[in-house]
Amino acid sequence: MVSKGLTRRALLLKVSLGAVGVAVASCGPASKPEPTKAVEEQAKATQVAPEQTPLAPKEKVTVKFMVPGSQQEDADFKPVFDAFAEKYPDINGVYAPAGTGYTPEYDEKLMTMLAGGVAPDVFKTLFGKFGVLGAMGVYLPLDDYVAAYPEITDFEDFFENHVQGCRIQGKLMALPNDGAPEAIWYNVDLFQAEGIEFPNWDWTWDRMTEAATRLTKKEGDITVQYGVGHPFWLETIWSNGGEVISEDGKKCLLDSPEVVEALTWMQDLVVRHKVSPGPQALSELSETDRFTTGKLGAYYGVRGALGTLRSIQSFDFDAAPMLKSNKGKRVTRLLIGWTSVWKGTKHPDEAYKLAAWICSREGQRLRISRGYAHPSRKSLVQEDWYRNYKCDRCHSTNVNMVFPQMLLNGEARAWPPYPKEGEILRVINTQLDHLWDGSKSAEQVARDMTAEIDQLL
Amino acid sequence: MRSVKRSSLRRREEVAGWLFALPWIVGFLAFTAGPMTASAVFAFTDWNIMQPMHWTGFDNIKRALTRDPLVWQSLKVTTIYAFVSVPLQIVLGFAIALLLNTDIRGLQYYRTVYYLPAVLSGVAVSLLWRWVYAPDFGLINSLLASVGIRGPGWLGDSRWALPALIGMSLWHVGGPMVVYLAGLQGVPTDLYEAAEVDGASWGMRFWHITIPMMTPVLFYQLVTGIINALQVFTQALIMTDGGPHNATLFFMLYLYRNAFDYFKMGYASVLAWILFFYILLLTVLVVRSSRFWVFYVGEVRGR
Amino acid sequence: MSKGTSVAIERRRAEKYGRAPRLTRRARRTFTAVVVHGVLLLGAVFLMIPLAWMFSTSLKSLGAVFSIPPQWVPDPPHWENYVEVFRVVPFGRYVYNTAFITVLDVVGKVLSCSLVAFSFARLRWRGRDAMFVLMLATMMLPPQVTLIPQFALYRELGWIDTYLPLVLPNWFGGPFLTFLLRQFFMTIPVELDDAARIDGASFFDIYSRVILPLSRPALAAVAIFMFNSSWNDFLGPLIYLHSQSNYTLALGLRSFQNQDYTAWHLLMAASLVSMIPVLAVFFFAQKYFIQGIVFTGIKG
Incomplete structure (x- = not known):
């Protein structure tokens, strides 16, 4: 009998033995029925045919759409869904924001929902997960639907770049509901105060370093104003002629001299010149917060940033094209608003209609005319409401036009989806930590990234 | 007559015993034994929840033990955390x-103040400490700057992040402290008086009475402390x-990343088992070592 | 150890042998007390400063949060931050959800653990001791081992994004708190059961009319433990809850910090709001907290 008489030591010893017993016992009957059962479930799940439409009198079908969501984004989507309700009275389209913002938490949430079998019918995927989810087969291929509903899709009007970015191994896995190349947002007042000309199509890395140095202000040990936000590694590498992964997807190419040069420039901004906030400073106060409070001269961002920036009241700001590398080449990253239909949806037709509406000319116009994001349609960037949009403190219509211009120049490029991009990006970010805190040289970082990524491929 | 009655009573008690214990038995089968069995199966597959699983034999295990440096890195981080923060908490808690x-005077006020942080935990506390440790405007660096x-x-x-998390764990020192305090108050005073009569100094009394x-x-706190420290998650995330x-x-x-970010459920299951055996190993080691330093009154009295 | 205790012993010795002059003794005693209080006060300040810092930050404007040197007393205090928190995110909803889950968890835990503990402490049945050891063994099992299969199980049942995966397991006992209750029940004299049985009471009568009423402090301790862990749970909601309308406070706080801004004043206000119920329970029921912790920590 286990009771007061037993010492704690003996008890714990017994308990540990018991635990071993449990472990051993549960390892024993390693039965196979479970995997087969799961396979069956899977088969059942995939049998949901897209064409299946019930003949019985239709009940109002509910389809949900998920985006990261924020106060601005929620307000901007409202007219889109109101119009959808009018257009399709028999479909209940529900806007279901994740409430996470465009952060890794959105991915986390989307992934667990997919895994839990409770994903929304239509959802947006963020950079770094499109390839992963594609490989897991969670997207409904849309080619047949595009063919079946040409009038609501108006496929030809999409930018070719955007459409290409939505394909995985040739299959269309998403429609783009928006998507902008990255550019530079800058604080006009701060540039003027320092007497620096505004960044333009000719600006190179060196030119920006120089400007940022003048814009950086210190108070004692603390930098209270930084010159420029830190650049994103991918476009910096591309602009310098570097590549991440070989075309056949089998080899990592990050150890080239072009990449090392690009990384060196990035590291210098933070570690040597100290004109860009490193991850440490950003954990305290983000780039957006620094910029909107007038404590950051310039930073990298897409047109979606306008959702926040449009409410700035204390200074003028503007957008400028992505910097050229010192070699004179400009390649900017095209971020695509992948809008996909979940393969497990019970109402694929209705879900497609909602997705197509969100990506349609009218759907995008309703949302983007409020001063947010960048259309994925060629016709829309030519329309007056887009070209001439101005918020209170927008310095010029560059806030609209530098983005499509880079696209039209062929300077924008989308990151191709890789099945293992989640882990690849994790490796790169972890190695970049070394770059930002100066604990490794750019060369070393490039070498270590390459070795680790090669292992994954 | 009497014995019949007694045996029927015994039988009723037997049935009642199982019935009363039923919630746990059912729970154990449904939430522990069943899932453990499944977990042991998953460990040999490449299951990602969304697609059919394939039998991959010992691949996951081999990879975890030989080819994945992050397994060792994470074990190292976790072990350092456990082996520094737990003893520190014990020593500090004991001292207080x-x-x-x-x-x-004012014992209950001190006890309240020291114990209060120990009841707070979770996301709110992690956010608070992120702000305490913020590099330019956080509490600690502001105070240092002054x-x-x-x-x-x-x-x-990277050199200070783990020490910072260990420092944060000391905020919860009030939990063990309350236990020690109650323990100290339970040491019979006649032992001290007897030692006193024998002319034992303060140090000798401390070493030969209080500590034993x-x-x-202390032993119980060490074991549970280590087990808990090995499962740190919220702060890290x-x-x-x-x-x-x-x-x-x-x-x-x-483990969480592998399971819910990369969706390598099979691999994550292997990691879970590694953690389990690691906890078991450490516990057995500590329990074994206890015979050299843990003193039970019962043993002397020959209970 | 306590200079205080040694002083006390000194005094006893002095009384016994009539040594140690009175004045010195008092002086030494005062000195020791001053030192002890000094050290304890210092420690108390260290422990309380983070909370004070949190409160102070929660009343600042964003600009004042990043002022150098930091202000400790915000001027003027922005009490509206606490209103703002409820406006920016559906914080009221999160509070309600968390409270709802917590109440169900606590009720289930107290009921199921007391039933099981009664069986282990009071009833004789074959296999009981083996079961008891088995139960204690599961204490060592990291919940992570069962995390993935449980997730898969709830997925098959279609329970993802409901409260069931969070609440249901708590209605089936649990080793730690069952153990606590069992230890307490063992201290209640068996004669009471026998007396009740002679009066014709069933086992359930004994459980509900004899044992439970006598175990209020232990039951309170169990309820408080469960309240605390349920209120602060993060991993469970993180994995199982997805609709914002189902979020708990822990998730709400997390997503609050993750929006692309670093509004520390609002974050601290929100965090503080989420701590209030725990603090309230702590102040009203500190006795039970301590009893519970002592009961498992010492008498185990």
């Missing part, structure tokens, strides 16, 4: 308990997300 055990010291970047600095009488409690460059990649965080 000793001070409080001096029949000083005396002219430039503090390190704490959570953003407290070893069972909220405060550092494992960074910078994996300096705070706790084992549980790495």
Whole structure:
């Protein structure tokens, strides 16, 4: 009998033995029925045919759409869904924001929902997960639907770049509901105060370093104003002629001299010149917060940033094209608003209609005319409401036009989806930590990234 | 007659015993034994939840033990955390308990203040400490700056991130302290008086009476403390997300990433089992060592 | 150890042998007390400063949060931050959800653990001791081992994004708190059961009319433990809850910090709001907290 008489030591010893017993016992009957059962479930799940439409009198079908969501984004989507309700009275389209913002938490949430079998019918995927989810087969291929509903899709009007970015191994896995190349947002007042000309199509890395140095202000040990936000590694590498992964997807190419040069420039901004906030400073106060409070001269961002920036009241700001590398080449990253239909949806037709509406000319116009994001349609960037949009403190219509211009120049490029991009990006970010805190040289970082990524491929 | 009655009573008691224990038995089968069996199966597959699983034999296990440096990194981080923070908590908690055990005035107020942080936990506390450790405007570096010291970047600095998390764990020292205090108050005064009569000094009394009488409690705290410390998760996810460059990649965080970020359920199951056997190993080691230093009154009295 | 205790012993010795002059003794005693209080006060300040810092930050404007040197007393205090928190995110909803889950968890835990503990402490049945050891063994099992299969199980049942995966397991006992209750029940004299049985009471009568009423402090301790862990749970909601309308406070706080801004004043206000119920329970029921912790920590 286990009771007061037993010492704690003996008890714990017994308990540990018991635990071993449990472990051993549960390892024993390693039965196979479970995997087969799961396979069956899977088969059942995939049998949901897209064409299946019930003949019985239709009940109002509910389809949900998920985006990261924020106060601005929620307000901007409202007219889109109101119009959808009018257009399709028999479909209940529900806007279901994740409430996470465009952060890794959105991915986390989307992934667990997919895994839990409770994903929304239509959802947006963020950079770094499109390839992963594609490989897991969670997207409904849309080619047949595009063919079946040409009038609501108006496929030809999409930018070719955007459409290409939505394909995985040739299959269309998403429609783009928006998507902008990255550019530079800058604080006009701060540039003027320092007497620096505004960044333009000719600006190179060196030119920006120089400007940022003048814009950086210190108070004692603390930098209270930084010159420029830190650049994103991918476009910096591309602009310098570097590549991440070989075309056949089998080899990592990050150890080239072009990449090392690009990384060196990035590291210098933070570690040597100290004109860009490193991850440490950003954990305290983000780039957006620094910029909107007038404590950051310039930073990298897409047109979606306008959702926040449009409410700035204390200074003028503007957008400028992505910097050229010192070699004179400009390649900017095209971020695509992948809008996909979940393969497990019970109402694929209705879900497609909602997705197509969100990506349609009218759907995008309703949302983007409020001063947010960048259309994925060629016709829309030519329309007056887009070209001439101005918020209170927008310095010029560059806030609209530098983005499509880079696209039209062929300077924008989308990151191709890789099945293992989640882990690849994790490796790169972890190695970049070394770059930002100066604990490794750019060369070393490039070498270590390459070795680790090669292992994954 | 009497024996018949008794045996029927015994039988009823037998049935009642099982019935009353039923919630746990059902729970054990449904939430522990069943899932453990399944987990042992998953460990040999490449299951990602969304697609059919394939039998991959020992691949996952081989990879975890031989080809994945992050397994060792996360074990290292977790072990350092457990082996520094737990003893520190014990020593500090014990010291405070000793001070409080001096029949000083205001005992209950001190106890409240020291114990209060121990009841707070979770996301709110992690956020609070992120802000305490913030590099330029956080509490600690602001205080250091006021005396002219430039503090390190704490959570953003790979050398200081883990020590910072260990420091934060000491905020909860009140939990063990309360236990020690109660333990100290339970040491019979006649032991001290007897030693006193024998002319034992303060140090000798402390070493030969207080410490031995407290070893069972210390031992219990050590075991449970280590088990809990090996499962740290919330702080790691909220405060550092494992960074910078994996300096705070706790084992549980790495497991979570594999399961719910990469969806390698099979591999994550292997990691869960590694953690299980690691906890078991450490516990058995500590329990084994206890015979050399843990003193049970019962043993002397020959109970 | 306590200089205080040694002083006490000194005094006893002095009384016994009539040594140690009175004045010195008092002086030494005062000195020791001053030192002990000094050290304890210092420690108390260290422990309380983070909370004070949190409160102070929660009343600042964003600009004042980043002022050098930091202000400790915000001027003027922005009490509206606490209103703002409820406006920016559906914080009221999160509070309600968390409270709802917590109440169900606590009720289930107290009921199921007391039933099981009664069986282990009071009833004799074959296999009981083996079961008891088995139960204690599961204490060592890291919940992570069962995390993935449980997730898969709930997925098959279609329970993802409901409260069931969070609440249901708590209605089936649990080793730690069952153990606590069992230890307490063992201290209640068996004669009471026998007396009740002679009066014709069933086992359930004994459980509900004899044992439970006598175990209020232990039951309170169990309820408080469960309240605390349920209120602060993060991993469970993180994995199982997805609709914002189902979020708990822990998730709400997390997503609050993750929006692309670093509004520390609002974050601290929100965090503080989420701590209030725990603090309230702590102040009203500190006795039970301590009893519970002592009961498992010492008498185990």
